[in-house]
Amino acid sequence: MDEKQLSMRLAKAAAYVPKKARLADIGSDHAYLPCALTLNHQIDFAIAGEVVIGPFQTAKEQVERLKLTNTIDVRLGNGLDVLTLEDKITAITICGMGGSLIASILENGIQKKQLSGKERLILQPNIGEYTLRNWLMNHSYKIIAEELIEEDQKKYEIIIAEKSEQVQTYTDQELKYGVFLKNTPSTIFIDKWQSELEKKQTILASLKKSSTDQSEKIQRVEREMKEIEELIQ
Numbered sequence: 001m002d003e004k005q006l007s008m009r010l011a012k013a014a015a016y017v018p019k020k021a022r023l024a025d026i027g028s029d030h031a032y033l034p035c036a037l038t039l040n041h042q043i044d045f046a047i048a049g050e051v052v053i054g055p056f057q058t059a060k061e062q063v064e065r066l067k068l069t070n071t072i073d074v075r076l077g078n079g080l081d082v083l084t085l086e087d088k089i090t091a092i093t094i095c096g097m098g099g100s101l102i103a104s105i106l107e108n109g110i111q112k113k114q115l116s117g118k119e120r121l122i123l124q125p126n127i128g129e130y131t132l133r134n135w136l137m138n139h140s141y142k143i144i145a146e147e148l149i150e151e152d153q154k155k156y157e158i159i160i161a162e163k164s165e166q167v168q169t170y171t172d173q174e175l176k177y178g179v180f181l182k183n184t185p186s187t188i189f190i191d192k193w194q195s196e197l198e199k200k201q202t203i204l205a206s207l208k209k210s211s212t213d214q215s216e217k218i219q220r221v222e223r224e225m226k227e228i229e230e231l232i233q
C-alpha cells in the first residue's frame with residue numbers, strides 16, 4: 001500500500017469522501033488517505049492528524065516528499081484537538097482503530113465543540129462496531145451507508161454517518177450486525193457471523209463443562225447463538 005495504491009479498506013473509506021471535501025484524517029500515520037485523495041483531485045484541503053510523534057513525522061515526510069504541503073496540513077495532536085472550526089472541515093475519516101477509541105475521539109470532539117455537525121463521518125473500526133453505532137445513535141448521527149470488506153483474511157466494517165435533526169433509533173440487532181449489512185447479507189457477512197457462531201459454540205461447550213453454576217451465562221450464549229443462526233440462515 002502507498003499513496004497511489006491504497007489498501008482495499010482505505011480505498012472503500014476514501015470512496016465515501018465527497019468530492020471537493022475539506023477532510024480531516026485522524027490517526028493518519030502515513031497520510032496515505034489524504035495523499036491519495038489529493039493526488040486524484042478529489043479533495044480541496046486536508047488535515048492529517050496524528051497523536052504519536054513517530055507516525056506524525058512519517059506523515060509529514062510523506063506529504064513533503066509528494067509536494068502536497070499546499071493542500072495537506074499534518075498536525076500533531078490528540079483526536080479532533082488538531083481541528084478548529086475555521087478549518088471548515090466537511091468530512092472526517094477515522095480508520096484502523098477500535099470502535100470505542102473512535103467513539104471517545106468523537107465524544108471529546110463534541111465536548112470541546114470541535115465538531116460543527118456538518119461533517120460526514122467515515123469510520124472504520126477494527127472491533128467494537130456496536131459501541132460505535134451506539135455512540136452515533138445517541139448523538140443523533142444517521143448511519144447513511146455501511147460496507148463490510150475482507151482483505152488479507154481480515155474483515156472490516158466501514159460506517160458512514162451524518163448528523164441528523166431527528167433522533168435516531170436503531171434496534172439492538174442493527175447496532176450489533178449493522179443497519180444496512182444485516183438486511184442484505186453478503187457472503188462476507190455470513191462468513192463473519194458463522195465464525196462468531198463457532199466461537200460461541202466453543203464458549204458454550206466450556207461453560208457446560210464448568211464445575212460451578214453457569215446457567216445464566218449458558219442461557220445468554222444460547223440466546224445469542226439462536227439470534228445469529230436466524231440471521232444467517
Ligand code: SAM
Nearest residue numbers: 026027028029049050051052055078079095096
Ligand atoms: N488510519 C490509518 C489506517 O487506517 O491505515 C492508520 C491506522 S493505525 C492502526 C492507527 C493510528 O492512529 C496510529 O498511527 C495511532 O498513533 C493513531 N492514533 C491513535 N489514537 C489517536 C488519537 N487519539 N488521535 C490521533 N491519532 C491517534
